[in-house]
Amino acid sequence: WGAALVQRIKEASHAQYVVTLGLVPLTMLLFGQYSLVSPIANAIAIPLVSLVITPLALVGSVLPTVLAQFVLQVPHLLLVWLADLLQVLSAMPWAVWQTPLPNGWVFALALGGTLLVLAPRGWPVRWLGLFGWLPLLLNAPVAPAEGSMRVTAFDVGQGMAVLVETPGHRLLYDTGPYYSAESDGATRVILPYLRARGIDHLDRVVISHNDNDHSGGAVSLFKNMAVDSVYSSLAEDSPILRVAPLATRCEAGQSWNWDGIGFTMLHPTPASYESDKWRPNARSCVLKVQIGRQSVLLAGDIEAVQEDELLNGRMAERLPSTVLLAPHHGSGTSSTEPFLRAVRPELAVFQVGYRNRFNHPRPDVYERYGRLGIRRLRTDESGALTMTLGDQLQVEQYRKQHARYWYGR
Structure with missing residues (x-):
């Protein structure tokens, strides 16, 4: 036996x-x-x-x-x-x-x-x-080559989520929207992407402001991904900050350098936190990332008043950028002509949802970008956008690289 x-x-x-x-x-x-x-x-x-x-x-x-x-x-x-x-x-x-x-x-x-x-x-x-x-x-996560950075604008529907990668660090700007109790931008898009790339750690997360379409996936992200630190304009009693590691308030003038790539916070000013007349949009963390002569401006949901403050403030000289993440998804309250002329981007990225109820980007605003000779790409048409910046700007559109018949034309 x-x-x-x-x-x-x-x-x-x-x-x-x-x-x-x-x-x-x-x-x-x-x-x-x-x-x-x-x-x-x-x-x-x-x-x-x-x-x-x-x-x-x-x-x-x-x-x-x-x-x-x-x-x-x-x-x-x-x-x-x-x-x-x-x-x-x-x-x-x-x-x-x-x-x-x-x-x-x-x-x-x-x-x-x-x-x-x-x-x-x-x-x-x-x-x-x-x-x-x-x-x-031996398969390991692939990082950008020395002297370059990679910026991925996710297709999270009507919301924002952008991954910035340097040769040795990673930053996530916004976490997409909250869809339901079972799903959000992090669980449906961001985390699956990071896992597929073999990425299990983020050096920093920036949550531009409290609106659902920007912060809706934050809690899920913090519960499922190792994050070193968080920058945000959220109120001190925000439920997100209760689970966020090492939280710091965004303020104009903050800066750091990773692998020779400069990160500078252009907005909001410290004084704006003392006023109660502004909506969360007005306190959006505006971050500029620069490598040599190439740069990306992540503008959150700032509107015309904040654009004017940037034009006439001490950060005005830092506005010119190669790529602009269209403020407030191209709404009618943002992307003023003086602001666009000051930024002078080669490319504008509109993170918007297919047939979204806000009609973003507004047709007249979208036309304004085109009239100024700015190339325009939308995540509802192109899918996720991956931009490599260094000696020159290279852009990959997911739906062109991975064409499927159901994408339509």
Whole structure:
């Protein structure tokens, strides 16, 4: 009996080994992560559920009520114990192996290597299959090259969310809108993108202001992503700041440098926090990011009054930028002509939702950009926009790079 039991355990262990190893390439291709504790969890859960919990549950279902309530207590307690154990395993720091989604050739090499390793005994040089895994094991997040930065304007619907990447740091400007109790800009767009890239850490998050379409995904982001610090114009009693790490108030004049790339806060002024006459839009954190002669101006939801303050304030000389994130999504209360002439952008990005109820961007405002010779791109038409700045400006439009018939024309 003992020898038979040992043999069964060996067979079950080998089956688990084959399944575990065989599914790794496909799981990494589909999800960009693999549960390292799954073999342990399966080794405990499968026999416990199959041999104990399920039979006792079936027996309890046909017994009289008086007896069933005692018999069913056992599988219930075992399930509770199993759930607690699985939670402990999933909370382990090494529980999940996460990498960027592999491209085609990395997946093909890993799959071929796996098939070779799992070939029948006697197959020649099975150990060479391990080398097929090397590209997958060494797959790491790709950062911009030295002397350049990458800016990604996400397609989050009617809202803002922009990722700025330098060779060694990452900053997220705004977190998209809140859709429902189950989803928001972070859970539906930002976090899946970061995980697919293998990014598990952000150096800084800037929340321009309190409006839902800019801060709606903040709480989800902080709960699911490691963030070093937060800059915002939120009120001190904001629920977001209760879960935000190392929060600092945005103020004009703040600056820092990452990898030779300068970050400067142009708005709001400290005095604006003392007044109660302004809506949250007026206190939007306006951030300029500059690398050499190329720069991006992230303007939040500032409106005509704040644009005029910038034109006539001490930060006016910093306004000229290569790329402008259109203020307030191109609303009728922003993007005044004097402001656009002062910024003189080559490209304006409009983060707007398809057929949004605000009619953003306003047709006359959108035309104003065109009349001034500014190239215009909209996330509702182009999808996510990825801009690389350095020696020159390069722009990738997701829907052109990954065309699908349902995008329409």
